[in-house]
Amino acid sequence: MSELLKHPGESQNNTLSPEGKAAAHTRRTFLLKLAVGLNVVVGAVLAVPLVGYLLGPAFKRDADTGSWITIGAAKDFPEGETRLVDFISPVKVLGDGQTAKLACWVRHISGEQFQVFAINCAHLGCPVHWFAQSKLFLCPCHGGAYYENGERASGPPERGLFEYKYKVVGESLVIHAGDMPTLATQASCGKKPLVNIEPAAVGARSSWQA
Amino acid sequence: MASLKQRGVEAGMKSYRWLEHRLGLIKPLTEAAAHPTPSSSASWWYVFGSAATVLLMLQVVTGILLALVYSPTANDAYGSLLILNHNIPLGWYLRAIHGWGSDFMIAIVLIHMTQVFLFGAYKFPRELTWIVGVGLLLLTLGMAFTGQVMRFDQDAYWGVGIGASIASRVPLIGAPLVHLVLGGPIIGGPTLSRFFTLHVFIIPGLLLAGVGVHVWMVLFHGVSEWPMPGRLVRKATYEREYKELTHKTGIPFVPDAAWKDAVFAVAILLSVMACAFYFGPIGPGGPPDPTIIQTAPKPDFAFLWIYAVLAFLPPPIETPLMLVAPVLGVAAMLLLPLFASQGERHWSRRPVAVLMVAVIAVALGAFTRLGTYTPWSPIMDAWTSDAVPPKYLHERTPLQRQGALVLQDKQCRDCHSLGGAGGLRGPALDSIATRMTEDQIIRQVLQGGGNMPAYGKALNPSETKALVSFLTTLRGDDLAPAINPAHSLTNTSDLQSLQPDLPKAGKRP
Numbered sequence: 174m175s176e177l178l179k180h181p182g183e184s185q186n187n188t189l190s191p192e193g194k195a196a197a198h199t200r201r202t203f204l205l206k207l208a209v210g211l212n213v214v215v216g217a218v219l220a221v222p223l224v225g226y227l228l229g230p231a232f233k234r235d236a237d238t239g240s241w242i243t244i245g246a247a248k249d250f251p252e253g254e255t256r257l258v259d260f261i262s263p264v265k266v267l268g269d270g271q272t273a274k275l276a277c278w279v280r281h282i283s284g285e286q287f288q289v290f291a292i293n294c295a296h297l298g299c300p301v302h303w304f305a306q307s308k309l310f311l312c313p314c315h316g317g318a319y320y321e322n323g324e325r326a327s328g329p330p331e332r333g334l335f336e337y338k339y340k341v342v343g344e345s346l347v348i349h350a351g352d353m354p355t356l357a358t359q360a361s362c363g364k365k366p367l368v369n370i371e372p373a374a375v376g377a378r379s380s381w382q383a
Numbered sequence: 384m385a386s387l388k389q390r391g392v393e394a395g396m397k398s399y400r401w402l403e404h405r406l407g408l409i410k411p412l413t414e415a416a417a418h419p420t421p422s423s424s425a426s427w428w429y430v431f432g433s434a435a436t437v438l439l440m441l442q443v444v445t446g447i448l449l450a451l452v453y454s455p456t457a458n459d460a461y462g463s464l465l466i467l468n469h470n471i472p473l474g475w476y477l478r479a480i481h482g483w484g485s486d487f488m489i490a491i492v493l494i495h496m497t498q499v500f501l502f503g504a505y506k507f508p509r510e511l512t513w514i515v516g517v518g519l520l521l522l523t524l525g526m527a528f529t530g531q532v533m534r535f536d537q538d539a540y541w542g543v544g545i546g547a548s549i550a551s552r553v554p555l556i557g558a559p560l561v562h563l564v565l566g567g568p569i570i571g572g573p574t575l576s577r578f579f580t581l582h583v584f585i586i587p588g589l590l591l592a593g594v595g596v597h598v599w600m601v602l603f604h605g606v607s608e609w610p611m612p613g614r615l616v617r618k619a620t621y622e623r624e625y626k627e628l629t630h631k632t633g634i635p636f637v638p639d640a641a642w643k644d645a646v647f648a649v650a651i652l653l654s655v656m657a658c659a660f661y662f663g664p665i666g667p668g669g670p671p672d673p674t675i676i677q678t679a680p681k682p683d684f685a686f687l688w689i690y691a692v693l694a695f696l697p698p699p700i701e702t703p704l705m706l707v708a709p710v711l712g713v714a715a716m717l718l719l720p721l722f723a724s725q726g727e728r729h730w731s732r733r734p735v736a737v738l739m740v741a742v743i744a745v746a747l748g749a750f751t752r753l754g755t756y757t758p759w760s761p762i763m764d765a766w767t768s769d770a771v772p773p774k775y776l777h778e779r780t781p782l783q784r785q786g787a788l789v790l791q792d793k794q795c796r797d798c799h800s801l802g803g804a805g806g807l808r809g810p811a812l813d814s815i816a817t818r819m820t821e822d823q824i825i826r827q828v829l830q831g832g833g834n835m836p837a838y839g840k841a842l843n844p845s846e847t848k849a850l851v852s853f854l855t856t857l858r859g860d861d862l863a864p865a866i867n868p869a870h871s872l873t874n875t876s877d878l879q880s881l882q883p884d885l886p887k888a889g890k891r892p
Binding site: 292 | 576840
């Protein structure tokens with residue numbers, strides 16, 4: 174079995190004379206090498222679009238994702254209160270079903286001042302609950318806690334809650350939604366970095382990244 | 384009669400020869416099955432590898448049957464699970480077998496790996512068999528995670544969210560990685576399609592190919608002999624010794640050793656069926672609707688320990704640990720046979736190996752146990768559902784009772800227990816006044832610290848006063864209250880009554 178598997182070149186090199194070696198370099202050997210080379214080239218040409226297709230979602234720029242959507246009338250949010258609002262993701266696609274429904278916490282500070290928090294905990298993305306009495310957001314997964322203004326209070330999160338960019342257009346409260354908020358893809362999808370990141374945490378992160 | 388039988392046998396042999404002449408597989412396979420194996424390896428300890436393969440086959444068969452009904456779109460997946468559970472005859476049983484089969488498979492793979500490690504069977508010349516086996520373990524865990532997403536309920540949705548959040552912590556390529564995992568900007572249709580493709584095509588393909596290579600290497604090198612203390616593995620001599628051993632004491636794998644594998648396979652299949660029948664299918668839980676936030680997401684059993692570890696990592700080193708530790712762990716497993724390919728195989732001569740198994744097993748067990756009751760998580764409804772024990776309200780002033788109301792209303796119970804009921808995130812408050820003075824309690828409540836949020840903005844002065852006056856009554860079984868020793872020293876009037884000759888401004892004696 175092992176004799177059969179030996180590389181032809183190896184066994185010939187030792188036994189054949191220089192003339193024999195020259196004879197081994199036949200036109201067929203050359204054609205085989207040429208054909209294998211062509212296969213490598215065609216394989217590469219074929220692979221590029223396949224890999225591009227596979228990695229397509231990864232190369233989409235953040236700025237392409239998301240848009241402004243209305244989540245309700247500004248007057249429906251009483252001042253000083255924080256309320257859960259459902260909305261349909263502006264980036265939903267065919268077949269998303271109920272996963273296209275998202276939720277956010279809207280805090281009406283006063284006048285046209287709002288804060289719109291993602292429900293995703295800044296630790297690992299679980300949905301945070303608002304407790305009006307203790308003025309805290311609590312996460313059910315690992316116990317992350319945030320204050321009323323989204324700042325980190327305690328637990329494993331290294332920063333405050335993610336915030337959506339918002340504006341009041343006429344009577345409507347409009348937010349910019351797109352990417353699922355994570356530490357890399359924050360809730361507001363524009364180029365402006367998020368406010369409300371704790372300076373200490375930012376320092377720790379960037380030093381790790383560097 | 385005899386001639387009829389003879390003719391029958393001849394006809395059978397003729398068709399066998401016809402088939403084998405064209406197929407050419409039956410003879411080599413029969414010879415491989417009957418390959419000589421050391422008589423010492425015909426042990427009940429050597430049955431786990433074959434049991435894992437049997438479970439893989441069970442998973443393949445039940446998985447294909449489930450795919451007949453399951454609809455892998457985010458829109459319909461949850462509904463098709465309910466149809467499987469309730470409308471398709473025996474659909475619940477198929478789901479149950481597939482779910483319990485996966486739990487059994489992970490357990491058996493881990494036992495198999497532990498046995499191979501403790502028996503030193505990964506040493507020369509079987510290093511690559513171990514390395515491929517580590518790959519098979521990771522693929523099995525990959526099947527478990529993607530399979531948990533197939534059960535597209537609340538836990539699956541938030542589980543994918545946790546996965547994406549971990550991916551987002553990778554430096555530089557975090558955002559593209561999240562998009563790659565999710566197949567888009569949010570968890571949705573493309574996400575489930577991706578995990579379906581992984582669960583049904585990619586990982587099973589790799590798994591079956593890997594098992595093929597793994598089993599081929601077992602046949603190629605033979606089943607490792609039972610380790611003996613003092614019998615060292617040496618690259619120069621091992622293969623000759625093994626050949627002599629199997630030559631002298633070898634028995635054919637089939638049937639002399641394989642009957643134990645067959646018996647164990649039956650036992651394990653019966654166990655899966657019993658669990659499936661008795662406990663039923665696993666889930667689905669609530670619908671995968673992210674606007675329903677009344678949920679405490681939790682991963683499946685095999686990943687509970689990771690879920691628990693993630694609660695305990697300190698924030699500043701969490702990201703590095705989360706990303707680096709798994710790489711180091713896998714690298715250590717892969718490199719193990721290359722660095723320890725020779726020497727002692729018997730566990731009694733490898734105390735470090737035994738200690739490692741013990742420590743890892745205890746750690747995994749402890750974290751899994753913690754993951755089952757998540758003491759770090761606030762209990763979201765404790766403040767409305769758990770009563771204040773009556774004995775803490777007897778003979779209390781109105782202010783103190785008002786404090787008990789504040790304690791409930793401000794959700795302190797979500798993290799602190801009273802009388803054994805309530806959250807476990809913070810310390811139980813039953814004897815808080817024996818550990819903290821009034822001043823310390825006020826400071827802790829208003830400013831927080833040590834993993835407790837500050838309540839300064841959530842409490843007005845009268846609420847604080849009432850709450851603290853209630854908390855100072857909580858002294859366990861009437862233990863002495865905590866006192867501040869410095870307090871009595873700085874109380875100048877007390878000092879003067881004790882030592883009237885001290886000057887009024889009071890230098891410390």
